[in-house]
Amino acid sequence: MRFRSGKFIPLMLTTTMLITSLLTGCQTTSSSAALSTGTTTAAKVALVDPGYSDRDLAGTWDAEAATKISLNGSSMAVSGSGATASGGTLTITAAGVYVLSGTLTHGQIVVDAADSDKVQLVLDGVSITCPDSAPVYVKQADKVFLTLAGGSKNTVTDGAAYTIPDGEDEPNAAIFSKSDLTINGAGALTVTANYNNGIASKDDLVITDGTITVTAVNDGLRGRDSVAIHDGAFVINAAQGDGIQSNNDEDTEKGWVSIDGGTFDITSGNDGIQAETVLQITDGEVTTKTGGGSANASTDSKGNERPGRGGWDNQTAPAAAEDSADSSDSTASAKGVKAGTAVYVTGGNINIDSSDDSVHSSGDVIISAGTVTLASGDDGIHADSSLVVDGGAIDISQSYEGLEGTNITVNGGNIHITAKDDGINAAGGNDGSAPGGRPGENNDTVENGSDGDSTFIRITGGYVVVNANGDGIDANGSLYVDGGMVLVNGPTNNGNGSLDYDGVAEITGGTIVAAGSSGMAQNFSDSSSQNSLLVAYSSGQKAGTLVTLLDESGKTILSFAPAKDYQSIVISTLKLEQGKTYTLYSGGNAGGKNTDGLYTDGSYSAGTEVVSVTLSGAATSISDTGAQITTMGGPGRGGPKGGPMPAHNQGIGGS
Known part of the structure; x- marks a missing residue:
């Protein structure tokens, strides 16, 4: 895999099996080759290195060299070079630093520079409203830094309908960028996206600081190629979409999400955090409620199981807003955190209340540290391939099945599971979410325990408590x-x-x-x-x-x-x-x-x-x-x- 910084972070996982199917890079599918159950080895898993640059992290600017823009209702005044104002539109055409302040009641900030230019927009107390398009629209640049000045409060609001040329579907977010976008600085940003997405980049979206509140009809934060968050405080309400999403399904080196710090309060109609390939959480405080939470599981008002038992797809999913053609997920789900290739948890505190699986991977799930607290209307933690727990604290207070994967290895950690059906289940289950059981999501070839070499549960260490209505530990x-x-x-x-x-x-x-x-x-x-x-x-x-x-x-x-x-x-x-x-x-x-x-x-x-x-x-x-x-x-x-x-x-x- 090509990482943004050209490097990777090795995560040592001491397992009691030779895990030939664990990823050494970000691929769209995970092999489910037969796993030996008798060899002790240490498997290296390559975590994505987000490659935060010094400028990503700094959140500073050269005030003396900056062009200053004063927003005044429906007009603006420009002091400096590189930007022109026409009516209610500010167009930035050159690399440089642009400091904005004031209120724009009916207008737009457009960046249309050379594809080699780096542009820094400093928001120092602005309120920008555009009723018919993206208030902040990056058409072209090499990279844009959206810096929130320390102590400043900034708001960006769009309308419920955009005026878009025939044959086009962009922009589709209140802050929309076709280039790499970094948000930094210690100020506050409130985004109200009445049309579709809150903040979106067609390339990489990096956030390293700030107090950011996003209310969106569809997705809250989206980086098509990747989303990397180093720090900040986030409140995200994505009514009919995902809280955070990276959805590049055309390049196996992209479509990843890395949460490396910050605090998150996510409420979403669909998934809390979704990655097309790898989703990794190395630090931070993540709280998310999806699909109405575990109370909205696949049971009727009297608690009776609905057909399919625990399959969120049996419910009526929120009707997602019409999205751009780059959307990768045609099937709605309300999972807490979801990845197409692998979920890695190496630290942080994660609290999920989900109507669907709380942690879901169409490949592997590996947890080595951190605190994971889950209440799920379906599986607590689900992996279509290997599920490995090397450490950390996992508390599943409600689930249909607690831990589920083609094979499950527990090497350490403190695990408490409450399940309506099986507590720990390898390659089986009655809820339609078992490997091989959910159309379009499961890529492994083992069918519900037909391959004894690939289907197993191994416990080598740790502390495990199971309270189950079905099988306590079901190996299949x-x-x-x-x-x-x-x-x-x-x-x-x-x-x-x-x-x-x-x-x-x-x-x-x-x-x-x-x-x-x-x-x-x-x-x-x-x-x-x-x-x-x-x-x-x-x-x-x-x-x-x-x-x-x-x-x-x-x-x-x-x-x-x-x-x-x-x-x-x-x-x-x-x-x-x-x-x-x-x-x-x-x-x-x-x-x-x-x-x-x-x-x-x-x-x-x-x-x-x-x-x-x-x-x-x-x-x-x-x-x-x-x-x-x-x-x-x-x-x-x-x-x-x-x-x-x-x-x-x-x-x-x-x-």
């Missing part, structure tokens, strides 16, 4: 746990299981406790190197009823209070040894620290003994009577064999 392939702490609450119905896999489920390290229904309960595979225990209860257990496993000496192995009703429990930890006897208790009191229902560093006052068991293999599965039961070691269909009756006969919720 194979499941690997090599480390970390995993707590699963749910499901309560027998059509799903706390663990669900079609291939193998191998655990080699870490701690996992999964409480859920018994009808589809699965234990880990016998090929695991770490031991695990599954106990299926004869009757349902109430939410909050303590589950405690003690060793032969009475020492607590694990004590957990599930957040939901349950009828089976899976426990695996390095402390479990074959040939040793363990006793499972129900109820009682646990001391120490309680974190998400897991008690640590405290004593246990015994409740009711449920069962004692001597581990004889890597995966031990018994009923609460001590009888051995057989759980499905492959596809999770049918529940325990030789164990308790399905829960709809035992009072824990039917299938």
Whole structure:
């Protein structure tokens, strides 16, 4: 890829797989080649370097050499060279610095210079209104710097209808540039775009400072080739479009968005931030609400699922304003952040309330740092290809499915998931948004778990808490746990299981406790190197009823209070040894620290003994009577064999 500065920033991602499909550049599609699940390596991902120049960042100008323009109602006065005024139109034809002040009630600022000229417009307390075209219109220049003078307040307002020559569709924004556009300086800018877009560049749009408020009928900020934001304070209301968009779908080196600082309050009818290729967030405070928010999910007024379950396309999308021919997105969506190739989060604080997916990539999603807080009417985080979490804090308070991708790797981070269906899902799902399931958006070739090498979930570290109505962890392939702490609450119905896999489920390290229904309960595979225990209860257990496993000496192995009703429990930890006897208790009191229902560093006052068991293999599965039961070691269909009756006969919720 050719970056603006000719450089890239390597992001080191320590994964426990050879990620052959992760991007090394910005391409429009992401390969979904088979991924090895047994090789440990470090993958380099090339982040876009926005290449902010010194002049981009400075926001200063040479006042003595500047041409000064005084706006006076419907006329203007020019002091200096390079600009001429005719009626209500100011035309700038040469490189230089132009300082504007005053009010223009019916007019336009036009830059029409040589394509090698750099022009700086300094707004020092202006109010510009043009009822029939773009108030600020850059027809030609090499680059334009729109500088907001420190302490100044500036407004730009257009009308609801433009007068445009036949056969043309531009300009289409209140501030419109056919050339590279940089906005800098410490002043304030308020843009009211009654016709279409707020601020748009046909090339690169760079913003490095300023207090910017945009209210637009369609998109708030648009840079066709790229959008790079270094700092500033933004309030964006894009009623029928995207908050921020880069939409070049003809050049694979372009169409990217980089958020590297600033504060954002985005309300949009469609996507909050959309990139045709890569969308990266390295810093900043991003708050966005899209499509009316998660309350506008695919459920009816009574909370009943609509057809398609969670697919935002089943709703009536806002009718977007007629846009220019360069629009890349013919299908409306209301995702929080959306990219065609990859979403990278390496820092910042992100808060999304979306009616559609909160974080969506038609390629990969990689999160290595930052705080991500999501409430989604569909998926919390969705990747058509690989979804990798290396670090950061992720809190998904509402979703249809929490994490979804063709393959999912969790190497670190603190993750909390609440889901109406599956908590973590690899290449499957019932909402129509699974890889291979949403027309026109999914590019991978794996169909809902048909390729076990490509479809898997691997957890090597981190802290993961799942509260799911569907499967807690659903691999639709194979499941690997090599480390970390995993707590699963749910499901309560027998059509799903706390663990669900079609291939193998191998655990080699870490701690996992999964409480859920018994009808589809699965234990880990016998090929695991770490031991695990599954106990299926004869009757349902109430939410909050303590589950405690003690060793032969009475020492607590694990004590957990599930957040939901349950009828089976899976426990695996390095402390479990074959040939040793363990006793499972129900109820009682646990001391120490309680974190998400897991008690640590405290004593246990015994409740009711449920069962004692001597581990004889890597995966031990018994009923609460001590009888051995057989759980499905492959596809999770049918529940325990030789164990308790399905829960709809035992009072824990039917299938």
